[in-house]
Amino acid sequence: MSTLLNSFHETKYQLTGHGKRDIQTLLKAFQTIDPKLESDKYGQGKVIEEFQNKLSTYLGKESAVFFPSGTMAQQIALRIWCDQKGEKTVAYHPLCHLEIHEEEGLKELHHIHSLLLADKDRLIELEDVMTLPDHVACLLLELPQREIGGQLPPYETIEAISSYCRKKGIKLHLDGARLFEILPFYRRTAEEICRLFDSVYVSFYKGLGGIAGAVLAGDHSFIEKSKVWKRRHGGDLISLYPYIISSDYYFEKRKDRMEQYYQDAVELAELYNQCSAAATIPVIPVSNMFHVHFQLSKKQLEPILTEIYRETGVGLTGYLAETGEHSCSYEVSIGDQYGKVPKEKLKWVFQLINENLHQ
Amino acid sequence: MSTLLNSFHETKYQLTGHGKRDIQTLLKAFQTIDPKLESDKYGQGKVIEEFQNKLSTYLGKESAVFFPSGTMAQQIALRIWCDQKGEKTVAYHPLCHLEIHEEEGLKELHHIHSLLLADKDRLIELEDVMTLPDHVACLLLELPQREIGGQLPPYETIEAISSYCRKKGIKLHLDGARLFEILPFYRRTAEEICRLFDSVYVSFYKGLGGIAGAVLAGDHSFIEKSKVWKRRHGGDLISLYPYIISSDYYFEKRKDRMEQYYQDAVELAELYNQCSAAATIPVIPVSNMFHVHFQLSKKQLEPILTEIYRETGVGLTGYLAETGEHSCSYEVSIGDQYGKVPKEKLKWVFQLINENLHQ
Incomplete structure (x- = not known):
């Protein structure tokens, strides 16, 4: 596992996703199901x-x-x-x-x-x-x-x-x-x-x-x-029921949260776009997702992000994709995790990004 | 659902299989797993x-x-x-x-x-x-x-x-x-x-x-x-883990029971072959499975079996496949259920089959 991914997994808060994809994702979905339900x-x-x-x-x-x-x-x-x-x-x-x-x-x-x-x-x-x-x-x-x-x-x-x-x-x-x-x-x-x-x-x-x-x-x-x-x-x-029961559970749980994820994405993209070294595509998201592009090599950005994760306890991404010699990007997909990040932490994270990328 | 299948599901004991394929089959497999195991x-x-x-x-x-x-x-x-x-x-x-x-x-x-x-x-x-x-x-x-x-x-x-x-x-x-x-x-x-x-x-x-x-x-x-x-x-x-974890669990649980299932199949096939209207293929099973063939139409056999299930509480099969105008068959696959059937019940079941098919 990469240093960045490790460091992302160790953060208390994450700006993307719904949290770890561990077996609890499955087991939670089964908690409310009739224990005798047939396959x-x-x-x-x-x-x-x-x-x-x-x-x-x-x-x-x-x-x-x-x-x-x-x-x-x-x-x-x-x-x-x-x-x-x-x-x-x-x-x-x-x-x-x-x-x-x-x-x-x-x-x-x-x-x-x-x-x-x-x-x-x-x-x-x-x-x-x-x-x-x-x-x-x-x-x-x-x-x-x-x-x-x-x-x-x-x-x-x-x-x-x-x-x-x-x-x-x-x-x-x-x-x-x-x-x-x-x-x-x-x-x-x-x-x-x-x-x-x-x-x-x-x-x-x-x-x-x-x-x-x-x-x-x-x-x-x-x-x-x-x-x-x-x-x-x-x-x-x-038997497809392990997937069907979990699909049904998360469909019911999250289909009406998409408005919130969308608004969160718009808010977060704006924070990225206020950093001079970063830009999002689309500039204003139209769903829960967008891509972040940095005018900085993966090699340069990775240690900066790792340090920010360590200092703030907030993870931005688990990976960086090289898009050129001096540029890299990653995908942001907003889920339940974003809403759990305290606003002052969020501010601090972007303050650090701005400071570090202006040096 | 057919009458025979319904009636089979209502029996206390079954001669085939491991029991109902309900969601407990999945949940049991997860009981011993690290709750933080990642997908x-x-x-x-x-x-x-x-x-x-x-x-x-x-x-x-x-x-x-x-x-x-x-x-x-x-x-x-x-x-x-x-x-x-x-x-x-x-x-x-x-x-x-x-x-x-x-x-x-x-x-x-x-x-x-x-x-x-x-x-x-x-x-x-x-x-x-x-x-x-x-x-x-x-x-x-x-x-x-x-x-x-x-x-x-x-x-x-x-x-x-x-x-x-x-x-x-x-x-x-x-x-x-x-x-x-x-x-x-x-x-x-x-x-x-x-x-x-x-x-x-x-x-x-x-x-x-x-x-x-x-x-x-x-x-x-x-x-x-x-x-x-x-x-x-x-x-x-x-994510394939719902299938992998259950596969691993039942592999460990049952791979060493195959000898028992095989012996059970040999015993059960012998009981069938003692009925004049029934015959198994193979005559002596070489695994946990065999087919039972009856020289009787599906229409004739179904009510007889349903009545035996009701009377003894033992189910033999959930279905009958027509193989000709006056013949039908089904597959027997021995699992954990067979060993739970009291021997006197088993004897009673085959006594009833013999009596009913000699009329």
């Missing part, structure tokens, strides 16, 4: 069916299915839309999860090609979508675009993209790994946003802070097909 | 690495990796061997899990064709293997052959098949979903049996009775490749 069995049973129904209602879709992972759920969604159109091409952002984090699973397992829309450092616009050739089966939009700090287009842009895709016979899929997190910014319900999409994936361990697990939602026929693919992928486990 | 993270961390090391040692392989499911692990094993040989053909039994329970995942995701060896109702013999064409990349052997009652070939047959495959450049993969269960019959260690195979999959929720999960073992290079495919399949979850 789901290969996708059937009360525990899985009730949660799927709850989520399909919440997302405003006909049907929903629980998956062990979003990687599995999204590849399958794209495969179904490709099969339906009889094409093998989809489109998404160059920093889409499928493009950079899945070892080319979509290509290797499904033989689906991807058109990369927009530049790496900006959002997909309607103009980009209008360049798509007719043989594209599905466009995937990720809201917020995580790898560029969690940026969001105006709601009207999504509406326009949705209308355009419907007219052109291109299915629109939502990578909603952080869907719960963006509702406060749009001042819309999940249902209102999902209405613009043909299929939707949501995750239970990002802002919600569960153990793992995902839900894919869409119309009945789409979801029935996705269950067949779930089995093919090896995701139709005899 | 694994995308395949890394103490909890997953230690268990993988334990299993690679137990199976006598260089390396091992934990998978959410056997479906995923085995498709990946076959894919790696196919890629290595540059061929797209494997061979296995007609009732192999990949052929009948995975919605053609191997073909749909990996484009691998399968040659079906032997007839449905018998084991693969050396003579069958000797008919394999050179372009077969891998032969999968399932020990015991579950769908035909859990039959096993003599150890010498496996040795001969293994030698033949090595000579011919055909990789040999073990579907060891029930590997722990067959060790007492062969009087061999897992390591001795696995030595005959290039790759091995074992499961933690069959005879061991865990929640879900599998391990794939082989040499370093094979296992490193399998991790890439695990990510592609969507199986590289941020």
Whole structure:
């Protein structure tokens, strides 16, 4: 483990996350559960069916299915839309999860090609979508675009993209790994946003802070097909309840805290932006997340942060990613931990950053 | 839920299994765990690495990796061997899990064709293997052959098949979903049996009775490749610890009880075979499992069994599978429940079966 991560774990307060991902995360979720509750069995049973129904209602879709992972759920969604159109091409952002984090699973397992829309450092616009050739089966939009700090287009842009895709016979899929997190910014319900999409994936361990697990939602026929693919992928486990029960618990616990996390993110980003050596993307966050960029090498920044953690007992990040010879960055994702940090501590931390980075 | 299953669940004693698969199965496994134990993270961390090391040692392989499911692990094993040989053909039994329970995942995701060896109702013999064409990349052997009652070939047959495959450049993969269960019959260690195979999959929720999960073992290079495919399949979850901790717990709890389950299966099969209307396959079990075949329609047998459950408080099976107009069958898998049934109850049950089926 790196010095910075060690030192982060030793702090009393952290500016990001919900706290340690230890086994208490699981055990807490089980404390209120009927001790005789029976396991789901290969996708059937009360525990899985009730949660799927709850989520399909919440997302405003006909049907929903629980998956062990979003990687599995999204590849399958794209495969179904490709099969339906009889094409093998989809489109998404160059920093889409499928493009950079899945070892080319979509290509290797499904033989689906991807058109990369927009530049790496900006959002997909309607103009980009209008360049798509007719043989594209599905466009995937990720809201917020995580790898560029969690940026969001105006709601009207999504509406326009949705209308355009419907007219052109291109299915629109939502990578909603952080869907719960963006509702406060749009001042819309999940249902209102999902209405613009043909299929939707949501995750239970990002802002919600569960153990793992995902839900894919869409119309009945789409979801029935996705269950067949779930089995093919090896995701139709005899028992998924450890993930389902924790997903349900943290969904209920945190879905209504997203407004607070969002406001916290705006507040914290402002503190960062007051430091001359730091800047956040987006400048004003639109969800619970943003990226912090420092004009300082990782090697220079690491000991400074470690010392601040030691002195104040407040951790800012557990890692630094090099972005250039003299720059580095990290992701901030606000959760329950931020609200526990005393305001005077917060002030002290940023005072120290300012002092240290002005030397 | 069927009447028979309902009635089975209401019995005080059951002749099969470890008892209800409710959430206590998970919670019990966590009772002895350090409450601060940290989650694994995308395949890394103490909890997953230690268990993988334990299993690679137990199976006598260089390396091992934990998978959410056997479906995923085995498709990946076959894919790696196919890629290595540059061929797209494997061979296995007609009732192999990949052929009948995975919605053609191997073909749909990996484009691998399968040659079906032997007839449905018998084991693969050396003579069958000797008919394999050179372009077969891998032969999968399932020990015991579950769908035909859990039959096993003599150890010498496996040795001969293994030698033949090595000579011919055909990789040999073990579907060891029930590997722990067959060790007492062969009087061999897992390591001795696995030595005959290039790759091995074992499961933690069959005879061991865990929640879900599998391990794939082989040499370093094979296992490193399998991790890439695990990510592609969507199986590289941020946290797998609910399955790992329960797998470890039930592995330690039950791996040394397999001898007892095996002896119990032999005893119970004998009781069945003393009924004129029933017969078991195998006649003398070679593991903790066997199939019971009745020369009676499902419709005739179901009310008789339901009445016996009600009268004695002992459940024999929760389901009946039709095998013909006047025949049906079910699987018996011995676990902790069998030993709790008082012997006089057992005698009474079979006395009632005999009486009722002689009318």
